[in-house]
Amino acid sequence: MSKALLTAEATLEVPFQDIDAMQVAWHGNYLRYFETARTTLLRSIDYDYPQMLASNYLWPIIEAHLRFIKPLRYGQRIQVSAELVEWENRMKIDYTILDAGSGDRHTKGYTIQCALDMRTQELQLVSPGALRDRLKAYL
Amino acid sequence: MSKALLTAEATLEVPFQDIDAMQVAWHGNYLRYFETARTTLLRSIDYDYPQMLASNYLWPIIEAHLRFIKPLRYGQRIQVSAELVEWENRMKIDYTILDAGSGDRHTKGYTIQCALDMRTQELQLVSPGALRDRLKAYL
Amino acid sequence: MSKALLTAEATLEVPFQDIDAMQVAWHGNYLRYFETARTTLLRSIDYDYPQMLASNYLWPIIEAHLRFIKPLRYGQRIQVSAELVEWENRMKIDYTILDAGSGDRHTKGYTIQCALDMRTQELQLVSPGALRDRLKAYL
Amino acid sequence: MSKALLTAEATLEVPFQDIDAMQVAWHGNYLRYFETARTTLLRSIDYDYPQMLASNYLWPIIEAHLRFIKPLRYGQRIQVSAELVEWENRMKIDYTILDAGSGDRHTKGYTIQCALDMRTQELQLVSPGALRDRLKAYL
Numbered sequence: 292m293s294k295a296l297l298t299a300e301a302t303l304e305v306p307f308q309d310i311d312a313m314q315v316a317w318h319g320n321y322l323r324y325f326e327t328a329r330t331t332l333l334r335s336i337d338y339d340y341p342q343m344l345a346s347n348y349l350w351p352i353i354e355a356h357l358r359f360i361k362p363l364r365y366g367q368r369i370q371v372s373a374e375l376v377e378w379e380n381r382m383k384i385d386y387t388i389l390d391a392g393s394g395d396r397h398t399k400g401y402t403i404q405c406a407l408d409m410r411t412q413e414l415q416l417v418s419p420g421a422l423r424d425r426l427k428a429y430l
Numbered sequence: 431m432s433k434a435l436l437t438a439e440a441t442l443e444v445p446f447q448d449i450d451a452m453q454v455a456w457h458g459n460y461l462r463y464f465e466t467a468r469t470t471l472l473r474s475i476d477y478d479y480p481q482m483l484a485s486n487y488l489w490p491i492i493e494a495h496l497r498f499i500k501p502l503r504y505g506q507r508i509q510v511s512a513e514l515v516e517w518e519n520r521m522k523i524d525y526t527i528l529d530a531g532s533g534d535r536h537t538k539g540y541t542i543q544c545a546l547d548m549r550t551q552e553l554q555l556v557s558p559g560a561l562r563d564r565l566k567a568y569l
Numbered sequence: 570m571s572k573a574l575l576t577a578e579a580t581l582e583v584p585f586q587d588i589d590a591m592q593v594a595w596h597g598n599y600l601r602y603f604e605t606a607r608t609t610l611l612r613s614i615d616y617d618y619p620q621m622l623a624s625n626y627l628w629p630i631i632e633a634h635l636r637f638i639k640p641l642r643y644g645q646r647i648q649v650s651a652e653l654v655e656w657e658n659r660m661k662i663d664y665t666i667l668d669a670g671s672g673d674r675h676t677k678g679y680t681i682q683c684a685l686d687m688r689t690q691e692l693q694l695v696s697p698g699a700l701r702d703r704l705k706a707y708l
Numbered sequence: 709m710s711k712a713l714l715t716a717e718a719t720l721e722v723p724f725q726d727i728d729a730m731q732v733a734w735h736g737n738y739l740r741y742f743e744t745a746r747t748t749l750l751r752s753i754d755y756d757y758p759q760m761l762a763s764n765y766l767w768p769i770i771e772a773h774l775r776f777i778k779p780l781r782y783g784q785r786i787q788v789s790a791e792l793v794e795w796e797n798r799m800k801i802d803y804t805i806l807d808a809g810s811g812d813r814h815t816k817g818y819t820i821q822c823a824l825d826m827r828t829q830e831l832q833l834v835s836p837g838a839l840r841d842r843l844k845a846y847l
Contacts (some may be wrong), residue, residue, distance in 0.1 A: 307608065307618055308601055308734055312479070312727040312782060318491045319465075319725060322458035323586055330585065340451070340585055340643060351501065352457045357494045365618060365729060402457075446747065446757055447595055447740055451588040451643060458586060462725055469724065479724055479782060504590060504757060590757070596769045596819075597739035604736075618729070629779065630735045635772045680735075
């Protein structure tokens, strides 16, 4: 039973450039894969980077976690899901990477973002209206 | 009081290419910074990637965590420290990124690696002799 | 009038991570975009990286050229085309990046690759049969 | 006999993350190596990115060329030199990558940058005083 308010998915292919000397995707590249799914999620509520700027809030990532269960290989098609699981005081998004064909689970992780008021440069302890208003339809 | 068996440090500068549209280092680049300090640590016990290959074990990263306390800016000089805090069954390395001038703390994190036997392709539940022998001098 | 033997196209979107402090895609990222279209081209003749390995030839890039006509912005949808324009002694591929909507031309470039015999580690002055056989249908 | 007005050098080591499945540095990473040497060059005349901003000119790269003579391997120490060879109408910088030990030549290349007036967003056909004044001492 998921506690996610919103979910989104992106299907990607692991490019040659991401493969390291051990013939698997270098671990730092997974944050790119997460970002692709997070972008899809945030666009679904019309709150991608340009809309954040327009709202006078940036949302820097303050924490990230990755658990690598099975390695990814060159050319592998993957399905990256992003689930919004916290939104009241900050955005916490959970990620899962599955093989797009077999459904095998390869990676889990999360990121946490906090609103930063662009005028005061202060991190906010409560998510601003710019986010909460966009989520009303889902509550 | 640190529980680290071994520590190493690397001094780096944040390059232009790592800076994103918000004028700070993009969060995925920090795993590169951690890697530089981890390489320094592993070389200090003669167990960098070529020596891992020669020992018939790879050490894939199975978990990574990052906590972003203060953003990094273009051209900032940073000191990245790596501390080996677990080694018996796996390698856990803690990282801290400080401003090289002020000593301000910007980032904390860790990575966990497990030995993978290249012949059987099986993850090991106990660190192999190839690592333990190299650590004897520090125990 | 194109002299291309084969052409392929890939449609991409410029991700946040590729945008630099000047709010445009950092110039080094374009070689990723070229690579995506080149992969599509090489797969169309069943000669992607795994098939190269199986043929005992690697095809390292020995030259690359990029001309940046108009900058790319965050979230821009682009169409990257790859055209095989030399194949007898080496592979030369020409690239063009257009805005996927307006068709405006943003970037031009090329890469040159040479066959490297994996057994002798020698660069070949004539493209091996593994490539020429795959191109017969197009000659 | 070099026609360079200014030269600068940076010594780097090829990190694990840059190595691809063929056990050599992926070709797109070389533009990072060039950038490190270019930064050193531009700092020597006090015209790095922050000073460009202050001068109201950006200097986007409009052309780049790379010739890969010998591959780079993991951990290899390299010396990257940057030479300013054109400056009157645009900046053209030539690069050479040598093995830091043997002096073997691995890579050659160049980049061309043009001044962009931040107020009008127009590319300049003549280099602005902000650059020419800084070069006077070398003419």
